[in-house]
Amino acid sequence: MLRGSIVPIVTPFKNGVVDVDGLTRLIDWQIESGSHGISVTGTTGEPSSLTTEERKHVITVAKEAVGGRVPFVPGTGSTNHAETLELTRYAEDIGADAVLIIAPYYSRPSQEGLFRHFDAVAKSTGLPVILYNIPGRTAVNIEVDTVARLRDANENIIGVKESNKDFEHINRLLGRMGRDFLVYSGIELLCFPILAIGGAGYVSATGNLMPGKVASLYDLVTAGKWQEAQDLHYELMALNDAIFIEINPVPVKTALGLMGKISPEVRLPLAPLSPANLEKLRMILRQYELI
Numbered sequence: 001m002l003r004g005s006i007v008p009i010v011t012p013f014k015n016g017v018v019d020v021d022g023l024t025r026l027i028d029w030q031i032e033s034g035s036h037g038i039s040v041t042g043t044t045g046e047p048s049s050l051t052t053e054e055r056k057h058v059i060t061v062a063k064e065a066v067g068g069r070v071p072f073v074p075g076t077g078s079t080n081h082a083e084t085l086e087l088t089r090y091a092e093d094i095g096a097d098a099v100l101i102i103a104p105y106y107s108r109p110s111q112e113g114l115f116r117h118f119d120a121v122a123k124s125t126g127l128p129v130i131l132y133n134i135p136g137r138t139a140v141n142i143e144v145d146t147v148a149r150l151r152d153a154n155e156n157i158i159g160v161k162e163s164n165k166d167f168e169h170i171n172r173l174l175g176r177m178g179r180d181f182l183v184y185s186g187i188e189l190l191c192f193p194i195l196a197i198g199g200a201g202y203v204s205a206t207g208n209l210m211p212g213k214v215a216s217l218y219d220l221v222t223a224g225k226w227q228e229a230q231d232l233h234y235e236l237m238a239l240n241d242a243i244f245i246e247i248n249p250v251p252v253k254t255a256l257g258l259m260g261k262i263s264p265e266v267r268l269p270l271a272p273l274s275p276a277n278l279e280k281l282r283m284i285l286r287q288y289e290l291i
Contacts, residue, residue, distance in 0.1 A: 002071050002098060002128070002158070002182060003200045004036025005215040007207035008044040010249050011058055012262035018054060020061050022262040026208075027065040029261070033211035036201065036218065038066050042075035042100055043137065043163075044205045044249045049267040052083055056090050063094050077102035077132060081117055088125050098128035100161060100203075105138040111146045122154035129156050134163035134186060144173050151177065161186045161203050167193060174198050188240035192233035195221045206240050208252050209259070209290060242284040245277045254281060258291050 159182025179198035257264030
């Protein structure tokens with residue numbers, strides 16, 4: 001159920017507040033285009049720019065928009081342990097299918113601290129829990145031994161979203177945990193390679209812009225069409241690079257604005273895309289016939 005392209009939807013703003021209609025339209029478009037799952041309030045959803053109540057609101061709106069058509073996996077992690085517990089309980093109360101829990105950022109906890117944090121969160125909920133390892137944002141890596149220890153202690157810890165660029169780490173993770181443990185790529189250029197070694201799918205920001213193409217990468221692999229999947233992997237590369245021309249999600253929201261999907265607004269401390277990078281992004285979007 002939780003395999004394939006689980007798209008991390010941006011949080012659209014309009015005149016400084018959450019654009020509920022825009023979010024609903026994005027989710028409908030995603031599902032109609034073939035995305036296999038929906039996630040909100042992860043990195044691409046600017047969770048640190050939202051209040052706790054706004055995060056709950058976005059989760060509620062998204063859950064209603066998804067309407068049970070595909071799995072719904074909100075991000076409920078925070079650098080604050082109590083807030084993580086509160087948001088996770090909320091996601092369970094409204095009927096989410098699983099939760100995505102980021103490693104606490106800024107505080108740089110030890111492996112023991114990570115274990116105690118994730119262990120307490122997993123024990124607080126009956127939902128499946130997907131850990132979220134993104135060392136470039138959190139300044140700490142969830143080591144393989146820690147993941148194994150957590151899984152041994154909690155049957156509802158079912159997988160990891162890996163935004164660690166170290167592909168050797170991911171190989172060792174799958175080798176240790178087994179391929180029934182759900183490992184998702186959070187790095188766009190590793191979506192295809194992770195599928196090739198037994199990964200469950202990916203949570204790719206590029207899916208915000210080309211949901212059908214991004215979903216079809218998984219579909220091709222599961223159909224055994226490896227050459228076509230490989231070709232698509234390389235076809236998407238320039239767009240994958242373009243959406244990280246500045247910090248995520250600024251380029252993605254800018255692109256969606258240029259495509260007429262939403263307002264490109266971001267909240268401080270994020271700033272609009274620079275004029276030079278805006279022109280570079282326009283050029284790439286034209287190449288993909290998105291504008």
